[in-house]
Amino acid sequence: MLLSQPRVVVLAGGVGGSKFTLGVRAALRRLNAPEATVVVNTGDDLWLSGVRLQPDVDSITYALAGVNDTERGWGRAGDTERVNEELQAWGAGWPWFTLGDLDLGTHLARTGWLRDGHTPTQVLARMAERWPLGIRMLPMTDSEVDTHVLLEDGGRLHFQEWWTRHRAKLTPLAFENPGIADAAPAPGVTDAIASADVVLIAPSNPVVSIGPILAVPGIRDAVRETSAKVVGVSPIIGGRVVRGMADVCLTAIGVETSAAAVARHYGARSAGGVLDAWLVAEEDAAAAPEVEAAGIPAVVAPLWMRDEESSAAITEAALGA
Numbered sequence: 001m002l003l004s005q006p007r008v009v010v011l012a013g014g015v016g017g018s019k020f021t022l023g024v025r026a027a028l029r030r031l032n033a034p035e036a037t038v039v040v041n042t043g044d045d046l047w048l049s050g051v052r053l054q055p056d057v058d059s060i061t062y063a064l065a066g067v068n069d070t071e072r073g074w075g076r077a078g079d080t081e082r083v084n085e086e087l088q089a090w091g092a093g094w095p096w097f098t099l100g101d102l103d104l105g106t107h108l109a110r111t112g113w114l115r116d117g118h119t120p121t122q123v124l125a126r127m128a129e130r131w132p133l134g135i136r137m138l139p140m141t142d143s144e145v146d147t148h149v150l151l152e153d154g155g156r157l158h159f160q161e162w163w164t165r166h167r168a169k170l171t172p173l174a175f176e177n178p179g180i181a182d183a184a185p186a187p188g189v190t191d192a193i194a195s196a197d198v199v200l201i202a203p204s205n206p207v208v209s210i211g212p213i214l215a216v217p218g219i220r221d222a223v224r225e226t227s228a229k230v231v232g233v234s235p236i237i238g239g240r241v242v243r244g245m246a247d248v249c250l251t252a253i254g255v256e257t258s259a260a261a262v263a264r265h266y267g268a269r270s271a272g273g274v275l276d277a278w279l280v281a282e283e284d285a286a287a288a289p290e291v292e293a294a295g296i297p298a299v300v301a302p303l304w305m306r307d308e309e310s311s312a313a314i315t316e317a318a319l320g321a
């Protein structure tokens, strides 16, 4: 049954998270429901050339503000690279990693506020004042818990180097978030989950986007204990990842790239996991019985996020689940 004005919390990261969040905002506006709270993965974050980058926070912020580069899926639309060229000439930063001029303005502002003693939560709230985002954004934690990739040869890379330099071609053995065991949920995160009517798990990378959020001590328990319905959206369509490297990440943790396997990875809340329902793409309808066999009610729906409208329809299907 569709709740009339649900309080919604979304767990999200990456490009999938930003497209999904646009749809959540549109769907909730139609219902005159309160603004959703989006708990954003900060495991992709890094220090580079003296500034703090928060790729998932920025991708979602830019998308909600309508200033994102929709082609690349990250950075600002129409950005230039003059400062980046100068950084490269100095041999600063990473030669394979582009920092756009407008994007650098964000990183400089953020780093300045962090250096002034503000927490990442406070910095994000300040950044959100610039644009009417229509969404309350919270980082998953105020601690720095970047993601490292452990490799077959014993090496260890920052996730951003593994992804942007090596395009996920170096086989990962595991993903780690050093320091996460000592991290706490950012202020407001567990309260939002506890008082929600619906918690949505975005079709983001289950390993390096949703994984770190649920690994912050206290967040998985909050999701398990909330009276809200917890509905996940499959990031797999037609047995494949839509974009990015989730297939490589899933293989590394021993999970098959299929809608049913990812549902089992999250698990039924009734069996110690986090899901009360799982949205399966029409292309994967045959996987629904397998999902249900794991104790997770499956809802088959169109899951391609072509535009805001198709993305909003996914939220509507999730709210009806």
Ligand code: FO1
Binding pocket: 013, 014, 015, 044, 053, 054, 055, 056, 058, 059, 074, 075, 096, 097, 098, 099, 100, 103, 160, 163, 164
């Ligand atoms: N992705 C790339 O593939 N190449 C880049 O040079 C790059 C730069 C970059 C700068 C700022 C930022 O916020 C994101 C950036 N990304 C870049 C995207 C990012 O590496 C990942 O796609 C996300 O972290 C995955 O969610």
